[in-house]
Amino acid sequence: xxxxxxxxxxxxxxxxxxxxxxxxxxxxxxxxYTVDEGFSKASSLAIKDGKFIAVSExxxxxxxxxxxxxxxAKGKTIVPGLIDAHCHFYGLGMxxxxxxxxxxxxxxxxxxxxLDFHEKxxxxxxxxxxxxxxxxxxxxxxxxxxxxxxxxxxxxxxERVDGHAYQVNQKALDMAGITKETxxxxxxxxxxxxxxxxGILVDAPMGLVDAVMPKPTKETxxxxxxxxDSICLDYGLTTVHDAGLHRNVIELIDSLQQVDALQIRMYTxxxxxxxxxxxxxxxxxIKTNKLNVRSVKVYGDGxxxxxxxxxxxxxxxxxGHFGAMIxxxxxxxxxxxxxVKTDYQMNTHAIGDSANIVVLRAxxxxxxxxxxxxxxxxHAQIVSPIxxxxxxxxxxxxxxxxxATSDMYWAEDRIGEERMHGAYAFKTLLxxxxxxALGTDFPVERVSPFLTYYAAVARKDLDDYPEGGFQxxxxxxxxxxxxxxxIWAAHSGFEENEKGSIEVGKVADFIILSDDIMTVAAEQxxxxxxxxxxxxxxxIK
Numbered sequence: 001x002x003x004x005x006x007x008x009x010x011x012x013x014x015x016x017x018x019x020x021x022x023x024x025x026x027x028x029x030x031x032x033y034t035v036d037e038g039f040s041k042a043s044s045l046a047i048k049d050g051k052f053i054a055v056s057e058x059x060x061x062x063x064x065x066x067x068x069x070x071x072x073a074k075g076k077t078i079v080p081g082l083i084d085a086h087c088h089f090y091g092l093g094m095x096x097x098x099x100x101x102x103x104x105x106x107x108x109x110x111x112x113x114x115l116d117f118h119e120k121x122x123x124x125x126x127x128x129x130x131x132x133x134x135x136x137x138x139x140x141x142x143x144x145x146x147x148x149x150x151x152x153x154x155x156x157x158x159e160r161v162d163g164h165a166y167q168v169n170q171k172a173l174d175m176a177g178i179t180k181e182t183x184x185x186x187x188x189x190x191x192x193x194x195x196x197x198x199g200i201l202v203d204a205p206m207g208l209v210d211a212v213m214p215k216p217t218k219e220t221x222x223x224x225x226x227x228x229d230s231i232c233l234d235y236g237l238t239t240v241h242d243a244g245l246h247r248n249v250i251e252l253i254d255s256l257q258q259v260d261a262l263q264i265r266m267y268t269x270x271x272x273x274x275x276x277x278x279x280x281x282x283x284x285x286i287k288t289n290k291l292n293v294r295s296v297k298v299y300g301d302g303x304x305x306x307x308x309x310x311x312x313x314x315x316x317x318x319x320g321h322f323g324a325m326i327x328x329x330x331x332x333x334x335x336x337x338x339x340v341k342t343d344y345q346m347n348t349h350a351i352g353d354s355a356n357i358v359v360l361r362a363x364x365x366x367x368x369x370x371x372x373x374x375x376x377x378x379h380a381q382i383v384s385p386i387x388x389x390x391x392x393x394x395x396x397x398x399x400x401x402x403x404a405t406s407d408m409y410w411a412e413d414r415i416g417e418e419r420m421h422g423a424y425a426f427k428t429l430l431x432x433x434x435x436x437a438l439g440t441d442f443p444v445e446r447v448s449p450f451l452t453y454y455a456a457v458a459r460k461d462l463d464d465y466p467e468g469g470f471q472x473x474x475x476x477x478x479x480x481x482x483x484x485x486x487i488w489a490a491h492s493g494f495e496e497n498e499k500g501s502i503e504v505g506k507v508a509d510f511i512i513l514s515d516d517i518m519t520v521a522a523e524q525x526x527x528x529x530x531x532x533x534x535x536x537x538x539x540i541k
Contacts, residue, residue: 020066023048024537025508028060030073031516034502035080035486039479045078047508050536055502077516079482080502081238081509081535082449083489086378086398086439088163089242089266090249092231093224094216095443099128102161102443105135107142110158115150125214126151129159129443131167134305134410141190144169144199157209162444164303166201168209173197176208184208186326187308203302203326221252222261229264233540235448236511236530239265241439241493243347243378244297246271247279257290263535265290265509267493269297269347272327272335281342289507289536292493295345297378298335299326301355304381304407304414309352312384316416322354329358336366340373345494347376347398353384353419360390367394376437376492379403380429382415383422388432396492397429398437401455401476402445408461408470420471426456427474436476437492438484449485453517454525456481462526478518508537 025047032042034055044061046054054061062070099117104110110131118126133139147156147169155172159165168176180195187203201209216224232240245253245268256262270280270293277296280286286293301323302308307315310323327335332348339346346363350356356377363375371394380397391397404424412420422428430436440452454460456476459469469475476484490500499507512532515524533541 020064021048023053023065023067025069025071026061026065026067027071027073027078028062029075030078030512031075032078032502033482033518035483036501036503039483042502045502045508045510047537050508050538052502052504052506052508055504073512076531077513077518078502078510079513079517080486080500081511081533082236082485082530083239083241083500084232084237084439084442084449084452084485085241085437085489085492086243086400087240087442088244088444089228089232089240089264090221090225090245090253091163092443092447093226093228094221095129096224096227097127097220099126099158100130101128101158102130103135104131107131107133107136107138107146110142111146111150114147114156114158118151124154126154126156127159127213128157129163130161131158132161132305139410141165141198141200142167143192144173144197147199155209155213157213160303160306162303162305164203164308165306166206166209168199168201170199172209173199175212178205178208182208185324185328187302187324202306203299203308203324218252221249222256225253225256225262229262231447232264233533233535234530235450236513236533237264237447237449238509238511238533238535239267239490239495239499241267241269241489243269243349243441244271245269246273247276250291250293254286254288254291257288262290263540265499265535267292267295267495269295270344272296272298277338281339281344285343292495294343294494295347295376296339298332298346298348300332300348300350300359301325301352304351304411307414309382310355310358311352311382311415311419312354312357313419315414317413323352325355325358329362332358332362333365336362340366340370345374345376347378349378351379351381353382353387353422356380356383357387357390360387360395363395364390364393370394374492374494379441381423382419383425383429385422388422388425388428391429391432395433396435396437397426397433398439398492399424399426399429400439400441400445401426401452401459401481402440404459404470405455405461406445408466424471425474426476430476430480435488435491436480436484437489438481439489448526450528451526452485453478453481453528454522456484458522458525464523482517508534510534
């Protein structure tokens with residue numbers, strides 16, 4: 001009888017000596033897509049020190065842990081923090097300070113917006129971005145005549161929506177030293193019949209203008225970065241891959257992140273310049289809890305919309321024109337041979353079928369069978385059917401689904417029906433590579449990752465066009481699209497062991513959505529919102 005009396009006392013002592021582990025946050029009563037290997041679901045998660053410490057399929061975890069804070073998700077859907085695998089984060093911020101020309105329906109509207117902006121924001125230079133002549137009734141490139149009339153004494157530089165062409169006025173041409181005699185490889189100075197420049201510069205010649213434009217102050221850069229930070233986090237993006245930055249901007253980003261003046265996590269690609277390569281390739285990988293610098297961004301060719309993409313056969317709508325390589329084949333091969341000797345990844349912009357095969361062959365030769373270097377083709381927009389097999393050799397296609405729904409109105413005019421079979425072929429690329437990283441290319445496209453998801457699975461624009469979807473054989477499933485925006489995007493940046501899924505030990509980046517991304521009606525996907533956003537377990541929205 002004495003033993004029976006003692007046992008309850010010993011049990012109580014044992015419980016007192018083993019209190020529940022304290023965690024920072026428990027979220028329960030949720031519809032969680034973990035995006036783990038089995039795409040399993042859960043209903044509750046616990047976070048401690050910025051990481052997931054437990055994920056439960058059928059319990060609320062309150063019986064296992066003592067939480068400082070709890071959230072009843074009330075059945076809402078939770079997914080990992082979204083990752084944009086190809087964007088221009090710094091460019092997005094800088095764009096907040098220039099004339100917004102996105103959506104202009106005519107060149108006259110461009111001029112009106114420029115004049116209105118300059119009247120409200122007078123300065124010694126006018127910058128703008130976002131025009132697309134493919135959206136206008138007259139689809140030819142415009143001339144600089146109206147800009148010269150309104151702005152004879154200050155430079156005007158208006159960037160095309162894809163970032164691969166400028167329209168400039170005569171003042172900008174004069175400052176850049178561009179005359180009848182100017183020749184530069186890797187692009188085009190569009191000229192009138194008399195040989196004078198029209199003001200349209202495609203790809204490489206744009207650098208001549210960039211070199212003489214006033215440089216932004218550090219204060220301007222900081223404001224731009226913080227504006228981009230706020231915009232991206234509001235959409236539920238917790239990591240972005242910036243496709244091409246110079247050393248000074250990367251170091252500024254690092255300094256801001258270190259003092260929590262910039263919250264988002266960033267995987268940055270180093271712009272391919274001699275100065276950048278000499279510094280970063282010698283320094284090696286730079287990795288903090290928010291910044292990862294381990295790749296080089298290279299431009300193979302230009303963009304399809306400005307006819308700068310390099311094709312194997314001439315453009316269907318411009319006789320004898322093939323586009324132009326920004327980095328010629330021999331330079332591409334030499335660059336690949338240099339980068340392969342380091343720990344850096346090579347991420348190359350390739351849109352035309354000719355550019356894609358040039359890059360793929362350079363990769364194959366440099367890698368010599370190395371299967372996990374994760375070198376990427378950024379865009380992989382038009383690939384010849386005979387070249388898709390190269391992606392089976394460890395090359396990652398990094399694609400932007402909204403390019404398909406933006407370009408579908410005019411792409412066939414550029415390349416013809418036959419080449420369209422290998423265009424915007426996301427499912428084919430996935431089948432070959434086993435993974436695909438999804439991004440937006442913002443500010444070329446809109447920031448919203450939900451538009452990325454919609455374009456990937458529905459292959460339609462916001463007007464529900466075309467009926468049945470665009471080239472649906474290459475649509476992605478909802479699971480594939482979500483993986484492409486989370487775990488596969490993380491994998492493309494060597495970060496799959498720390499983020500991209502809701503699993504124990506990973507950083508607690510996640511979002512609570514307004515609706516179930518896996519079951520909501522397709523036409524409602526663009527209306528999804530990130531109602532709450534968590535970065536490292538801390539709610540930032």
